[in-house]
Amino acid sequence: MNWVTVLWPMMISACLTLALINLRIALGEVKRLPHVFFFLSAISVATVCALELTILRAESVDQVNECLRWSSIPLTVMVASVTGFIWTFFGTGRHWMAVAGVVILAGSQVANLVSSHPVVRRASAIRKVETLGGVRFTTPVVTETAWSVVEMIGVLFVIAFVFDASIALWRRGEKRRALIVGGSIIFFFLASRGHAALLDKGLVQTPYLVGLSFLAVLVAMGHELSDEVFRAAKLSRDLHESERRMDLAAHAAKLGFWTWNLAKDEIWANATARRLFEVPMDEHINMARFVVSLHPDDREGVEKAIHAALHGGMEYEKDYRAVLASGGVRWISARGRVELGNHGRPVLMRGVLLDITAQKTADTELQQLRGQLAHAGRVSMMGQLASALAHELNQPLGAILRNAEAAELFMQDPEPNLEEVRAIIADIRRDDQRAGEVIDRLRALLKRRDIETRALSVSALLEEVRALTRADAAARGVKLEIQCAPDLPAIRGDRVHLQQVLINLIINGMDALSEPRRADACVIVSARRARPGFLEVAVMDNGHGIPPDRLENVFDPFFTTKPHGMGMGLPISRTIIQTHGGHIAAENVEGGGAAFRFTLPEDGDHNAPSI
Amino acid sequence: MSSPTVHIVDDDESFLRAVTRLLRASGLEVKTFMSGADFLSQPLHTARGCVISDLQMPGMNGLAFQEAMIQAGHSMPVIFLTGNGDIPSTVSAMKQGAVDFLEKRAPKEQLLEAVSRAFARDEAERVQRTLQREVKNRFASLSDREKEVLAEVVRGKMNKEIASDLGIHERTVKLHRTAITTKLQVQSVAELTRLWLILQGKSQAS
Incomplete structure (x- = not known):
């Protein structure tokens, strides 16, 4: 038991946790693509971490090479999903850069995967190294090939895309998000790639830190994403609060609310509106039921006003008398508006009611x-x-x-x-x-x-x-x-x-x-x-x-x-x-x-x- | 000369027709006019009979019509029909010589009586006017001096007084008086005085 065997599994589990959380959100959220990309990123970072841990504990060159070969898949998915995340979450940047970067990188990784030996990064030998706390671990001696340069070009394109998208976002005024997400992605991309290069050349003797770097990227991405979630939660709280305030105002003003669904011919009415017409809460209301409750002299006028609103007028405004079940008549002032559906056809009418009997008298x-x-x-x-x-x-x-x-x-x-x-x-x-x-x-x-x-x-x-x-x-x-x-x-x-x-x-x-x-x-x-x-x-x-x-x-x-x-x-x-x-x-x-x-x-x- | 005719002036066509029927059925000659202006535009100076006019008419009302009639030289008597006894206009119309005021819905006997009264008055006035014209002609044949003498005679002055007033001889006065009675075809001073009054328009023909 040492810090290496503790840290890497921890990173893996952290990544998996983040992945699961975002998968859950992605399934429930309307704006789900960023969460999907985050989920994919987190899964691939977890895989990268696992491969890193295997390399650290490898006993042979073949074992290491096998890991380097299979790392192509999570690396590609990781870079692609981070790119996709920026694409969908920022909504800025030149897309051709992203596509070029991902395609080039994927090309190099496919080559790496399909050849008998890894072509991007191949271990020619392994060394046993001792590091902090006297922990011994395996580190490969890597030979670079032309494919390494191709991979590097792909990564550079992706970095350029992220940079471009961040600048555009910065200009749009979302400076914090551009800085935290864009900045950290660029920084950790460069850091991990640089560190790997130094490691490959044997200039430093530490474990691979690709997983750790990307975990940091994940944290930065996750921070911004969770911010969205928090905002949504706050919005929902505000909405609830505003609804309550609205209710209070409606109650104080004795305003009745109603919505008429045209397709289903269903009228929803709040308690106040039902009280105005003396209609019980559980009674189903449709247009015919509403018209019947009107004073016979007012029916035609109301129907005309609704017809006019539905056929281009949009606004509905009418004073009429409701005949009450308890006997007597109540003057009601109704205001409403037509709401159009996707095809520009009216789908519902929504409005308010006010008791104006006293005023009319x-x-x-x-x-x-x-x-x-x-x-x-x-x-x-x-x-x-x-x-x-x-x-x-x-x-x-x-x-x-x-x-x-x-x-x-x-x-x-x-x-x-x-x-x-x-x-x-x-x-x-x-x-x-x-x-x-x-x-x-x-x-x-x-x-x-x-x-x-x-x-x-x-x-x-x-x-x-x-x-x-x-x-x-x-x-x-x-x-x-x-x-x-x-x-x-x-x-x-x-x-x-x-x-x-x-x-x-x-x-x-x-x-x-x-x-x-x-x-x-x-x-x-x-x-x-x-x-x-x-x-x-x-x-x-x-x-x-x-x-x-x-x-x-x-x-x-x-x-x-x-x-x-x-x-x-x-x-x-x-x-x-x-x-x-x-x-x-x-x-x-x-x-x-x-x-x-x-x-x-x-x-x-x-x-x-x-x- | 035409027979006496009732001239009806009223803006109401239906009323005109009704009155015409009644009067014709009663044996009278009738002419109708829709307005005062309509009446005045026709040459009726020699017409006989009377005028029945509505007092309330648009444009020229009854009183204005009566005034215009007199100015145009029409002399027929006027009977006014009115809805209600409007006293100020009654007085004003009477001053101008309207014969009668009748309610629009007065019984036909009253209407016919009023018409016959108006006819009689028109006839009398016509005779009077004829006589006056004749007397005037006779007087026109007198010389200036004879007229002077006549004026003194009808004041009841003696020949002597007349002679001294006019500065002429008493005999000359007597000669003038003979010439006057001959020219005027009278026998007595009383007769002479009556003619004189007719000339002055102060007496009716008997």
Whole structure:
């Protein structure tokens, strides 16, 4: 028992341990090639060590030569796998150098292996040497051949490759790794080759230290590899931590998470999401089950939004109502994103849910209040329109009466003109319908209601408003002109509320024209396309305008310049326009008169029907 | 000369048709117009009868139409139809000489009565205008001095006073008075005074 017989087996077992560890990692890891190369390196270093130990204890030249011959295999594998390790682990260096080095080296080693005597390194004799601690061991006297030079060239190519790869890695900023792995490989390659050369020439008398050198290389490689493993472990810890933080945030924000696997039509939902829908944890959810849980009025909208996201939109965003098993309805805001698979096809959707019931309830209350205010405004507006509207009704009613009286007269004739009577009855019917339409319009305006937006045609809206205000304008001797640009896109809005705004502005304009009375009194209502996505409607009069110091206040509640005004028309109009996502402003027109302009968003859905 | 005709002005086609039927069935001549401007654009100065107009019309409303009619020399009486008793416009229309105000849905008897009243008034005014024209022609034949004397006579002055006022002889005054009665074809001072009032537009033909 001496240090040689202790050290070498220790090195072998160390190598085997490292090899096994990396084999295990290689089997489990995604990025496994470096571990595979490490495993091969470690196995071959262990073999080299074993051969070295055999040489140390050899008794004959033939025994030594046999070992030198077989060393070709582990040496080749070792150099090749170290090269492969650098190739895969660094991802840098000129590959042709690596290939050339390994091929040349392998060539020399194959020659060494197949010839009857080792050609790269052949022992011509053996010597018994005594070294530290009085240990005696065998060392060969080696004759070098031309193959030795070939092997040396191969090794130099490999060293050049490692150097090249390390420099590239250094430049990329990974200085430590370049230095430790690249540096140690180059150093120990050169050291072991140099030491072997000295040993072969008999200049030093120590055992071969190839195995030991490469063990050091293995340690350097292993250090970096284990660093990767540690990093992965830390990443996993961080991930776990971040997941917990996410969970906590989701819990605090009452966020529900969901993922919809399209191929399997499976929806995964976390506990919060299931609570929002009142779905038990163990119930299987798919798209159909999800849709069924929605409020019937919202189903189509949600399906449309999902469809749009899947067909190019990518983002999904929708507020909807979930009908709960316990009764009642919960407002939920859903946001999500489509994730594409390898072929660019959607494979899943992932997103979050938030309970917005409280917010929606508040919104609804606000809308109801707005609705009531608007209703009050309409009632007072109708008061102003009353006489004109009475006229509007009297027109068909008067015609009906005259027709009926005429018919009576016709019928007194012994041979009544039935053609004429028929025409009269047709006229009566038509006039009755006309009167009914007037009443319907009034009823629609006077009804208390919340804002309901839909696609509207602006020109139709302006025509309806003209019908409602025409009589009033005629009574006041004001010319009412509608100028609607052709081919205007539909807008999104509430018909009755927008009518109210327009009627209100038109009445204001006509009020401004009443004193002093003028022959060319005129109110112009025009609609045109403003900035992209918006239409602008303007109501202009040629009256006295708004006093400049009051321009700022016209939209303030209870601000009025009229003797009998409430001062609520314009604030209500502003509220209505703002609820529609538009903006209203007042200005004076050059040459006298005021102009009120407001914007309305175009309807997003372009093929929407008009009113 | 044409027979008396009801001229209806209303912007509502259906109403126009209905009123036309009723009035024609009641035996009246009817012409319809969709607006005041429509009426004014036609040469109707010699037309007889009356105008029935809506008070509330787009463009030219009833009052403006009445004003324009008078300026254009139309003399037919106007009956306004209105939905509601709008007092300020009623007063204003009355001042301009509207005959009647009717609710749009007043019974046909009221409408027909209003039409016949308007016809009568148109007729009377027409007679009056004819008489006035005739009297004017007769007066035109008087000399300046005779006109001066006539003005004094109708004030009830004696021949003596007239002579001294005008600085002429009393006999000359008598000669002038004879010439006046001959030219004006009157027998008495009372008759002379009546003609004088007609000329001044202060009296109706009896």
